[in-house]
Amino acid sequence: MGLFDNIGKPQAAPSGNTDAKGNKYVDVVFNKLPDTYEEFIALPQASLSTVYDTAAMTVLALCFYPQDPDLSMKMYSFVSGPRTINPAEFSFIKDRFRDSDYVPRSYFTGATPANDYKPTEPYTVRVSENPYTYDNEGYAKMFLTSGGADNPRFVTLRKAKDGKWYLWEQFILVGIREPSSSSPWA
Numbered sequence: 001m002g003l004f005d006n007i008g009k010p011q012a013a014p015s016g017n018t019d020a021k022g023n024k025y026v027d028v029v030f031n032k033l034p035d036t037y038e039e040f041i042a043l044p045q046a047s048l049s050t051v052y053d054t055a056a057m058t059v060l061a062l063c064f065y066p067q068d069p070d071l072s073m074k075m076y077s078f079v080s081g082p083r084t085i086n087p088a089e090f091s092f093i094k095d096r097f098r099d100s101d102y103v104p105r106s107y108f109t110g111a112t113p114a115n116d117y118k119p120t121e122p123y124t125v126r127v128s129e130n131p132y133t134y135d136n137e138g139y140a141k142m143f144l145t146s147g148g149a150d151n152p153r154f155v156t157l158r159k160a161k162d163g164k165w166y167l168w169e170q171f172i173l174v175g176i177r178e179p180s181s182s183s184p185w186a
Contacts, residue, residue: 027158028056033123042073048164055142055155056125058167059107073170081166096173106176112147116179130141148176
């Protein structure tokens with residue numbers, strides 16, 4: 001049994017879509033979610049050749065934390081590439097999962113408070129850019145849509161000399177609306 005009852009094979013989504021505000025977005029699709037680190041790094045998106053793929057792989061890596069923190073951090077280190085991750089960052093991630101293991105799942109299409117953040121299949125992460133995404137040379141600020149937040153959250157990526165985009169910092173593990181099943185207000 002996989003992360004969300006997986007089926008199919010992974011593939012990259014088509015690109016070039018524009019939202020109502022004129023921002024470009026890509027829906028990165030995972031038809032099957034990996035069960036192991038080897039499967040994770042074998043995904044086509046693991047080439048980290050686009051900012052969209054790296055952003056989506058970051059979400060995927062964090063989704064593993066509730067079931068296997070060590071595997072999740074190994075995946076997170078992979079998408080971070082040559083950047084040294086300090087212990088405070090790992091501690092921050094651990095703290096984020098203390099009370100809300102559903103936050104990373106909320107970035108998959110169809111995952112909402114009403115369905116306890118159970119994503120629809122195929123597993124899709126919408127990653128978008130805006131006119132300021134590439135303001136700093138060699139960096140990209142990419143935005144991710146959460147079913148539990150009113151505004152997109154972001155990750156900052158950095159392009160290395162190997163041509164790959166790596167995670168530089170993430171701001172996606174912040175609070176969102178509680179799942180309906182655990183909210184006294186739902």
